[in-house]
Amino acid sequence: MPIDQYFGLVLGHPQYGYYMSQQPFGLEGDFITAPEASQMFGELIGVWFASIYQAMGSPKAVNLVEVGPGQGVLMADMLRAAKVMPGFRDAVKVHFVETSRRLREIQKQAVAREGFNAQWHDNFSDVPEGAMLLAGNEFFDAIPIKQFEKRGDLWHERFVGVSGDDALGFVLSPDPTPAVLIPSWADGSDDESIAEVAPVRSAIAETMAERLAAAPGAAIFIDYGHAESGVVDTLQAMRVHKFADVFEDIGYCDLTSHVDFGELGKALGRGGAKVLPVMTQGDFLRAMGIEARAQQLLRKATDEQRDAISFNHARLVADEQMGTLFKVMAAISHGIAAPYPFGEM
Numbered sequence: 001m002p003i004d005q006y007f008g009l010v011l012g013h014p015q016y017g018y019y020m021s022q023q024p025f026g027l028e029g030d031f032i033t034a035p036e037a038s039q040m041f042g043e044l045i046g047v048w049f050a051s052i053y054q055a056m057g058s059p060k061a062v063n064l065v066e067v068g069p070g071q072g073v074l075m076a077d078m079l080r081a082a083k084v085m086p087g088f089r090d091a092v093k094v095h096f097v098e099t100s101r102r103l104r105e106i107q108k109q110a111v112a113r114e115g116f117n118a119q120w121h122d123n124f125s126d127v128p129e130g131a132m133l134l135a136g137n138e139f140f141d142a143i144p145i146k147q148f149e150k151r152g153d154l155w156h157e158r159f160v161g162v163s164g165d166d167a168l169g170f171v172l173s174p175d176p177t178p179a180v181l182i183p184s185w186a187d188g189s190d191d192e193s194i195a196e197v198a199p200v201r202s203a204i205a206e207t208m209a210e211r212l213a214a215a216p217g218a219a220i221f222i223d224y225g226h227a228e229s230g231v232v233d234t235l236q237a238m239r240v241h242k243f244a245d246v247f248e249d250i251g252y253c254d255l256t257s258h259v260d261f262g263e264l265g266k267a268l269g270r271g272g273a274k275v276l277p278v279m280t281q282g283d284f285l286r287a288m289g290i291e292a293r294a295q296q297l298l299r300k301a302t303d304e305q306r307d308a309i310s311f312n313h314a315r316l317v318a319d320e321q322m323g324t325l326f327k328v329m330a331a332i333s334h335g336i337a338a339p340y341p342f343g344e345m
């Protein structure tokens with residue numbers, strides 16, 4: 001079975017898939033995402049969207065879309081922060097792209113607490129057309145990749161198969177992959193290099209950018225990954241905050257790969273959006289004023305809350321935590337001025 005098919009089943013099988021059956025988030029779950037760590041993350045993205053809404057000429061209606069919303073925390077924090085601009089809040093229609101029925105229930109409650117309803121879609125292409133502000137945090141890492149391994153001068157697709165000891169493992173397709181399917185950035189790499197490609201990610205990104213070409217709007221994607229394409233093996237499984245074997249406890253571990261922001265940017269560009277230079281999460285959040293927001297929260301906090309605010313502030317921006325590994329990529333409609341802090345870099 002090709003890796004992308006395995007990846008898709010592990011996460012998305014209707015009955016046994018990880019996101020269908022497990023509780024991934026938070027200390028009790030398998031991993032902690034930025035919005036789950038601190039309200040400041042969603043608030044600052046909400047403020048970023050509010051300023052773009054103004055740059056768009058404050059349209060009467062705008063779709064605020066989130067792909068892969070998890071427990072709906074990012075959306076709820078964005079909506080709360082949007083109170084700084086009442087016109088924006090009044091114009092917003094909330095749309096979620098989410099495959100898990102279990103998570104949809106949790107998302108519904110999260111936005112209801114902010115006084116909003118939402119509409120859900122299985123695929124981004126089902127979101128209604130029109131002015132759009134789109135966010136995705138740790139969405140693309142959950143969209144399957146393919147891997148190719150170099151042997152001599154040829155590349156072979158890596159499959160999941162049964163290895164010698166009757167266990168699941170990687171096997172190489174005996175037939176080489178046609179060279180046109182291997183991206184040119186992999187040219188000249190060493191023997192046994194791994195090249196990862198994500199055709200479904202690129203297709204989704206292209207569709208998103210086509211929407212930005214047809215109507216005004218902006219998109220922002222945050223994920224762990226590399227700013228430039230290159231040969232790497234980043235397929236990983238995670239359970240209870242530790243790396244796990246990608247073939248063990250299938251459906252009980254999260255399975256992801258790092259996002260190749262080089263390819264993501266190309267796909268967004270092909271779809272017709274203006275792609276802004278990628279930033280690290282640390283630089284983005286600092287530029288958006290996370291220091292000041294943390295100080296503000298600290299002033300109103302109890303001792304226990306103070307510790308949590310400082311701990312999670314560092315988690316989001318520190319280089320050795322999420323600050324550098326996580327990248328932020330934004331794309332906007334042509335005709336909208338490059339928004340702060342992506343402008344001149």
Ligand code: SAH
Pocket residue numbers: 011012019025033034035036067068069070071074097098099100103122136137138139142143
């Ligand atoms: N953005 C959230 C959750 C990230 S986890 C946060 O930062 O906390 C990935 C999310 O993407 C989950 O909500 C999962 O159910 C959803 N998801 C995974 N594969 C998907 C797909 N193919 N289409 C839509 N949503 C998907």
